[in-house]
Amino acid sequence: MELLCAEEPVRVPRADPDPHLLRDRRVLQNLLVQEDRCSPRTTYFQCVQQEIKPSMRRTLAVWILEVCEEEKCEKEVFSLAMNYLDRYLSSVPTRKCHLQLLGAVCMLLASKMKETSPLIVKNISIYTDYTIWPHELRDWEVIVLGKLKWDLAAVVPxxxxxxxxxxxxxxxxxxxxxxxxxxxxxxxxxxxxxxxxxxxxxxxxxxxxxxxxxxxxxxxxxxxxxxxxxxxxxxxxxxxxxxxxxxxxxxxxxxxxxxxxxxxxxxxxxKAAGCHLDHKLPLTKTPTDVTKVML
Incomplete structure (x- = not known):
């Protein structure tokens, strides 16, 4: 009797771009018209946010990117998640201890928009080294959706x-x-x-x-x-x-x-000095600099 372990989610192949849509100039024109509709404010660090700084955003972005790569997400997921993050921060003053939670929720929402099999809440919690629990992600998911007015169809590069x-x-x-x-x-x-x-x-x-x-x-x-x-x-x-x-x-x-x-x-x-340290951070742990941001 053969035992089959099927813990990993099955990835459904993505369809290739439709050449008829690519050759239709109207599609490109519609993208150009819509791209400003969901653009974040570029001055929110000066006008809205008191605790969060650009360096913290960069640290969070690297963490989100690492998770997306580890989960083999579509390329658009990362860009879309950062669009949600910037739009939320453009209008809602946020404490730095909530920044990673916000980023995780934005990543979850982006995966639901672009993936046939979205990210699993439990797995996201593991990537934060259990500093964020699944129920927090679900609660904040509703909050973020409300602030974004449920408009998730943003245009990304x-x-x-x-x-x-x-x-x-x-x-x-x-x-x-x-x-x-x-x-x-x-x-x-x-x-x-x-x-x-x-x-x-x-x-x-x-x-x-x-x-x-x-x-x-x-x-x-x-x-x-x-x-x-x-x-x-x-x-x-x-x-x-x-x-x-x-x-x-x-x-x-x-x-x-x-x-x-x-x-x-x-x-x-x-290594030359005899320090056998593993400098590649396991993705199941919270990066040190992200942890500092949350404090």
């Missing part, structure tokens, strides 16, 4: 990627490569609150531009347009603003790589 990339007329393998790199840039922008001044369409366009330029696979179009001019025309963005956004993404990437390099050097130095 990932929604624009397929629409933008198709205008580059790249081979399939190069399009997939550009998309993969652009998704990484979008995550980088989502973690960094300074990018909140840009609408989702510009972040997506700038990420595609940075990916294409970094990979060195783009040639000028037949009409003689540059890459920036072509991308700006797709989403109706000013070329100068798009270039500024793309350059900011490239600077953020360089800074992130520098941080990673420093972290790796510290690990090597510790």
């Amino acid at each position: 990932h929604d624009f990627l397929e629409h933008i990339i198709q205008y580059l007329l790249l081979p399939t393998h190069e399009s997939e490569l550009v998309k993969k790199h652009a998704e990484s840039f979008i995550i980088l922008c989502t973690v960094d609150f300074t990018f909140s001044i840009y609408p989702p369409s510009m972040i997506a366009t700038g990420s595609v531009g940075a990916a294409v330029q970094g990979l060195g696979i783009f040639t000028n179009s037949k009409s003689g347009e540059t890459l920036a001019e072509l991308l700006a025309g797709v989403t109706g963005t000013e070329v100068e603003l798009l270039i500024a956004c793309q350059e900011k993404i490239e600077v953020a990437l360089a800074e992130n790589l520098r941080r990673v390099s420093q972290s790796q050097q510290q690990v090597l130095a510790s």
